Amino acid sequence: MKRRIILGCVALVLVFMVLFVWLYPFPQKMNRQSDVVVLNEDHVVLGNTTLVMEGIVHRPLFREHYFEGKIELSDLDFTREYRMFPLYPVQEGNIFSSFITYSGSSQQLESVTGVMFHDESFSKLNLFLKEAPYKGTTHNLIQIVSPASDFMTAEKIVNELKLGFPDMPDAKKLLPPQ
Numbered sequence: 001m002k003r004r005i006i007l008g009c010v011a012l013v014l015v016f017m018v019l020f021v022w023l024y025p026f027p028q029k030m031n032r033q034s035d036v037v038v039l040n041e042d043h044v045v046l047g048n049t050t051l052v053m054e055g056i057v058h059r060p061l062f063r064e065h066y067f068e069g070k071i072e073l074s075d076l077d078f079t080r081e082y083r084m085f086p087l088y089p090v091q092e093g094n095i096f097s098s099f100i101t102y103s104g105s106s107q108q109l110e111s112v113t114g115v116m117f118h119d120e121s122f123s124k125l126n127l128f129l130k131e132a133p134y135k136g137t138t139h140n141l142i143q144i145v146s147p148a149s150d151f152m153t154a155e156k157i158v159n160e161l162k163l164g165f166p167d168m169p170d171a172k173k174l175l176p177p178q
Helices: 002-023 151-164
Strands: 027-040 045-058 066-073 090-092 095-103 111-118 125-134 137-146
Touching (some): 027 151, 125 151, 137 151
Antiparallel strands (some): 027 045, 027 137, 095 111, 111 125, 125 137
16 A cells, blocks of 8 residues: 555656656746847948847747747837747757747738847847838848947858858848849
């Protein structure tokens, strides 16, 4: 009788441990700020701005990782005004890609979409946003590289990411042919 009770308790503890490991998201707070370079589709520098990334990276075991929070750029108003959907990174070689969507409210039927190539910790990123308004002009595509303060640093970051994923597209490949 005693043995059954002990085995039952051990089994119950094991079930709770398995459920905990399966369901717990292992959250990791993300709070980073960096300088970024904004480029157009022709690799011309449009300006510099600041990127603020705040939120939580969820890394559940045996399930898809995701980032929930916000990525704001000081010169891009829509990044503060629109809602950003969670990012679900997909491994591409030795780096990750995430599709990003900023959506306006139900009264603003506008949205900005793009793709971001980044390392696992989001410390280096190459973000492409399609039809994004920047300083009063809507561009077909803008490229945002972080951390960078000038064109040379931005090019170095992009090349480092390309080492991890040589097939990472550039701005021209992301736009439809005209």
